[in-house]
Amino acid sequence: xxxxxxxxxxxxxxxxxxxxxxxxxxxxxxxxxxxxxxxxxxxxxxxxxxxxxxxxxxxxxxxxxxxxxxxxxxxxxxxxxxxxxxxxxxxxxxxxxxxxxxxxxxxxxxxxxxxxxxxxxxxxxxxxxxxxxxxxxxxxxxxxxxxxxxxxxxxxxxxxxxxxxxxxxxxxxxxxxxxxxxxxxxxxxxxxxxxxxxxxxxxxxxxxxxxxxxxxxxxxxxxxxxxxxxxxxxxxxxxxxxxxxxxxxxxxxxxxxxxxxxxxxxxxxxxxxxxxxxxxxxxxxxxxxxxxxxxxxxxxxxxxxxxxxxxxxxxxxxxxxxxxxxxxxxxxxxxxxxxxxxxxxxxxxxxxxxxxxxxxxxxxxxxxxxxxxxxxxxxxxxxxxx
Amino acid sequence: xxxxxxxxxxxxxxxxxxxxxxxxxxxxxxxxxxxxxxxxxxxxxxxxxxxxxxxxxxxxxxxxxxxxxxxxxxxxxxxxxxxxxxxxxxxxxxxxxxxxxxxxxxxxxxxxxxxxxxxxxxxxxxxxxxxxxxxxxxxxxxxxxxxxxxxxxxxxxxxxxxxxxxxxxxxxxxxxxxxxxxxxxxxxxxxxxxxxxxxxxxxxxxxxxxxxxxxxxxxxxxxxxxxxxxxxxxxxxxxxxxxxxxxxxxxxxxxxxxxxxxxxxxxxxxxxxxxxxxxxxxxxxxxxxxxxxxxxxxxxxxxxxxxxxxxxxxxx
Numbered sequence: 001x002x003x004x005x006x007x008x009x010x011x012x013x014x015x016x017x018x019x020x021x022x023x024x025x026x027x028x029x030x031x032x033x034x035x036x037x038x039x040x041x042x043x044x045x046x047x048x049x050x051x052x053x054x055x056x057x058x059x060x061x062x063x064x065x066x067x068x069x070x071x072x073x074x075x076x077x078x079x080x081x082x083x084x085x086x087x088x089x090x091x092x093x094x095x096x097x098x099x100x101x102x103x104x105x106x107x108x109x110x111x112x113x114x115x116x117x118x119x120x121x122x123x124x125x126x127x128x129x130x131x132x133x134x135x136x137x138x139x140x141x142x143x144x145x146x147x148x149x150x151x152x153x154x155x156x157x158x159x160x161x162x163x164x165x166x167x168x169x170x171x172x173x174x175x176x177x178x179x180x181x182x183x184x185x186x187x188x189x190x191x192x193x194x195x196x197x198x199x200x201x202x203x204x205x206x207x208x209x210x211x212x213x214x215x216x217x218x219x220x221x222x223x224x225x226x227x228x229x230x231x232x233x234x235x236x237x238x239x240x241x242x243x244x245x246x247x248x249x250x251x252x253x254x255x256x257x258x259x260x261x262x263x264x265x266x267x268x269x270x271x272x273x274x275x276x277x278x279x280x281x282x283x284x285x286x287x288x289x290x291x292x293x294x295x296x297x298x299x300x301x302x303x304x305x306x307x308x309x310x311x312x313x314x315x316x317x318x319x320x321x322x323x324x325x326x327x328x329x330x331x332x333x334x335x336x337x338x339x340x341x342x343x344x345x346x347x348x349x350x351x352x353x354x355x356x357x358x359x360x361x362x363x364x365x366x367x368x369x370x371x372x373x374x375x376x377x378x379x380x381x382x383x384x385x386x
Numbered sequence: 387x388x389x390x391x392x393x394x395x396x397x398x399x400x401x402x403x404x405x406x407x408x409x410x411x412x413x414x415x416x417x418x419x420x421x422x423x424x425x426x427x428x429x430x431x432x433x434x435x436x437x438x439x440x441x442x443x444x445x446x447x448x449x450x451x452x453x454x455x456x457x458x459x460x461x462x463x464x465x466x467x468x469x470x471x472x473x474x475x476x477x478x479x480x481x482x483x484x485x486x487x488x489x490x491x492x493x494x495x496x497x498x499x500x501x502x503x504x505x506x507x508x509x510x511x512x513x514x515x516x517x518x519x520x521x522x523x524x525x526x527x528x529x530x531x532x533x534x535x536x537x538x539x540x541x542x543x544x545x546x547x548x549x550x551x552x553x554x555x556x557x558x559x560x561x562x563x564x565x566x567x568x569x570x571x572x573x574x575x576x577x578x579x580x581x582x583x584x585x586x587x588x589x590x591x592x593x594x595x596x597x598x599x600x601x602x603x604x605x606x607x608x609x610x611x612x613x614x615x616x617x618x619x620x621x622x623x624x625x626x627x628x629x630x631x632x633x634x635x636x637x638x639x640x641x642x643x644x645x646x647x648x649x650x651x652x653x654x655x656x657x658x659x660x661x662x663x664x665x666x667x668x669x670x671x672x673x674x675x676x677x678x679x680x681x682x683x684x685x686x687x688x689x690x691x692x693x694x695x696x697x698x699x700x701x702x
Contacts (some may be wrong), residue, residue: 043523045624045626047525059604067475213671214669214671218629218630219670221614221661223398223402224661225665230393230394230397231390231394248620251621252620273451279454307622
């Protein structure tokens with residue numbers, strides 16, 4: 001009931017968690033043992049994303065260990081619940097644990113911003129598979145002071161300013177008179193993305209922006225938003241938040257009799273969206289990055305054999321990010337400083353075929369978004385949205 | 387700014403009333419306990435959350451429905467819904483009684499001050515939500531669709547849907563039953579007697595512990611029923627939904643005058659309406675702000691809430 005009490009409960013949970021996490025690092029005593037970390041939501045409402053990503057990292061480590069006998073990689077799980085408040089409590093411990101020479105993550109932009117000060121202080125290089133907020137790599141953004149991640153922040157995912165146009169285009173494709181309603185969940189991911197989508201809609205022929213809303217991510221009753229959609233006569237509805245709310249919303253939208261196209265970004269791009277939304281989710285258009293099965297079914301089969309479950313969203317990015325650190329370890333970059341230099345000069349092909357090379361701000365130059373259509377309860381890849 | 391409001395007024399009103407009736411039932415849970423103990427049961431929000439899971443356990447595990455199954459029809463539909471309602475109420479009722487036993491009774495017996503039970507109730511609320519978090523691996527749980535959401539009629543552009551209609555009618559009926567129970571039954575009289583003067587009630591031979599447990603049970607049953615309606619309308623729950631819903635219902639109870647059953651009714655319905663109207667007029671981001679401005683204004687002009695006189699008279 002009480003927010004403060006809930007917050008202090010989170011502190012206790014975070015401390016307990018970090019102790020649990022670090023207990024694993026000192027366990028092994030093999031000759032060549034190195035420690036990497038994964039940070040993302042491993043519990044909480046967004047846990048599905050984090051668990052999927054961490055599985056990708058685990059897979060990359062298994063493949064690396066099999067190919068390089070004598071190396072043992074410890075993976076520290078850092079659970080930030082995708083929540084900046086939790087991240088700012090777990091990050092200090094990670095920043096000062098110098099055994100960790102590289103961190104894959106954080107998964108979400110808000111949690112990344114909260115963690116950055118501690119990782120900068122510890123010169124811990126991070127490569128995020130999925131934090132897409134533009135300001136993380138933009139020294140000119142109004143919030144650059146807190147958000148800009150140089151020299152430690154890198155990401156192997158394209159940014160929201162590239163996703164905005166892709167989402168606007170894909171959502172309105174095949175609709176010559178698209179009347180678009182865009183709304184966000186007030187998170188630090190969704191609000192800027194909504195801005196990029198709205199800006200990009202101006203360049204989409206035949207599309208007009210007819211309205212918008214900003215809905216707290218604890219909302220379960222969307223009737224006021226649906227009233228606005230109907231009042232505006234929208235035939236395309238774009239939600240820039242995350243999948244669990246999107247599923248609740250799209251059910252209510254369909255129950256109200258609306259047949260407007262529903263579209264979402266990579267926050268909604270999750271198999272759980274299709275599961276939770278059921279029939280109401282059919283035909284939803286989502287932008288995201290191609291999954292492992294799309295890239296190479298053979299790797300996907302191997303993944304399933306080694307990890308025990310199918311790969312999830314951001315598997316490709318997570319594997320790529322882990323591989324950058326693993327190749328660094330193989331090349332003797334075993335301190336945080338050496339690893340940072342290695343990542344800065346990295347230039348190899350990722351598993352999806354695009355070249356991975358970071359610019360001075362930590363962004364990759366290649367790679368982009370694909371469009372997915374929810375069909376028969378699964379997300380079907382409709383190819384890149386250029 | 388007002389175009390949506392005018393354009394969709396009746397639709398918004400119906401949605402607001404349906405949401406308001408769910409608040410009414412949760413608010414009853416707060417108000418019943420407050421009426422008797424003069425204490426807020428902070429675990430009520432989590433009792434609600436457990437109630438929502440009761441409905442899902444019934445439909446998913448007892449009847450084997452899943453996300454892709456077809457909705458039920460006819461007698462089967464009535465049966466499943468009834469069992470779901472029963473399961474929600476049973477889950478929540480049992481949870482409420484457990485809360486009373488663990489967090490209230492023992493401390494009361496030792497004669498601790500009121501703040502101690504307040505804290506132990508908050509503790510219980512954290513335990514209840516964490517246990518559910520672990521049981522569900524922190525994931526949102528979708529409910530299978532049992533009731534097909536047929537649009538029955540459209541009046542003035544407002545759709546009257548089967549689930550909204552059932553929620554409003556059944557929640558209204560449950561409210562009336564509880565209100566009559568407290569007003570007319572022997573146990574109800576005992577509850578009111580304890581509420582007015584605990585010592586005098588004891589001297590009249592009323593079993594205090596039994597009255598308090600019953601109060602928790604009745605409040606829990608109402609809150610559990612709210613959980614069932616919530617699941618039927620929104621088909622979604624999560625270990626942490628109690629906080630938002632509980633806070634809103636608690637606000638409703640305070641607006642109506644906490645401790646007063648009719649107050650909970652008017653508080654709940656007006657809060658539901660205020661939420662959807664504010665969201666439509668100002669944008670959903672202003673929803674919470676508007677609600678708390680309304681709360682402050684009500685308390686400013688009527689510190690005991692809209693229906694709150696009885697409480698201040700019985701205890702100064």
